[in-house]
Amino acid sequence: EVQLVESGGGLVKAGGSLRLSCEASGFTFSTYSMNWVRQAPGKGLEWVSSIGGSSGFIYYADSVKGRFTISRDNAKNSLYLQMNSLRAGDTAVYYCARDTVPAEFDYWGQGTLVTVSS
Amino acid sequence: QSVLTQPPSASGTPGQRVTISCSGSSSNLGRGYVYWYQQLPGTAPKLLIYRNNQRPSGVPDRISGSKSGTSASLAISGLRSEDAADYYCAAWDDSLSGTVVFGGGTKLTVL
Numbered sequence: 001e002v003q004l005v006e007s008g009g010g011l012v013k014a015g016g017s018l019r020l021s022c023e024a025s026g027f028t029f030s031t032y033s034m035n036w037v038r039q040a041p042g043k044g045l046e047w048v049s050s051i052g053g054s055s056g057f058i059y060y061a062d063s064v065k066g067r068f069t070i071s072r073d074n075a076k077n078s079l080y081l082q083m084n085s086l087r088a089g090d091t092a093v094y095y096c097a098r099d100t101v102p103a104e105f106d107y108w109g110q111g112t113l114v115t116v117s118s
Numbered sequence: 119q120s121v122l123t124q125p126p127s128a129s130g131t132p133g134q135r136v137t138i139s140c141s142g143s144s145s146n147l148g149r150g151y152v153y154w155y156q157q158l159p160g161t162a163p164k165l166l167i168y169r170n171n172q173r174p175s176g177v178p179d180r181i182s183g184s185k186s187g188t189s190a191s192l193a194i195s196g197l198r199s200e201d202a203a204d205y206y207c208a209a210w211d212d213s214l215s216g217t218v219v220f221g222g223g224t225k226l227t228v229l
Contacts, residue, residue, distance in 0.1 A: 044220060059215065
């Protein structure tokens with residue numbers, strides 16, 4: 001059974017940093033691209049970043065470019081999101097999601113809440 | 119403002135057929151596939167339709183998707199109370215350096 005479990009969310013002050021993790025199980029992690037998608041309270045979904053299976057490609061939304069860094073450790077079946085220079089607008093539930101092709105997110109984690117206080 | 123445009127709300131009574139539209143451009147829907155996600159209250163999104171009109175295992179055939187040019191639609195027939203949820207369309211967009219774009223979401227109410 002495919003499982004994605006996020007962790008690392010919490011309350012942080014504006015300008016601060018946080019590192020999210022997503023632990024994967026039930027599939028060959030290294031053969032899939034992985035993504036972070038976020039959802040601000042009461043708002044819609046916003047794609048944040050993607051990384052290829054072997055980290056061969058990395059993409060970011062303009063809203064986080066230069067502040068967030070996506071990475072993965074295939075030996076640990078884990079995906080990460082290093083978030084720096086956090087802003088109030090980054091407050092959201094952050095989901096990790098597996099994709100088979102871009103935008104085809106076939107499995108999602110339960111999400112982890114990041115709250116940035118100003 | 120979302121790159122893909124959806125109506126903010128839709129509604130229907132049990133048994134009815136409802137459709138939700140998704141409008142894009144030549145750099146996203148005009149180039150590739152559309153995907154639909156269902157998000158029940160308090161839960162993570164779930165893939166509902168992939169590659170325009172394909173249903174993942176477990177999704178009933180009363181749910182269907184279509185795409186024509188830069189527009190797409192999701193249809194739910196035989197509406198049931200458990201269909202009440204938020205629905206999002208998504209696509210890959212070629213206009214920037216590789217991005218996934220979502221619609222703003224449509225809240226479906228079953229009256």
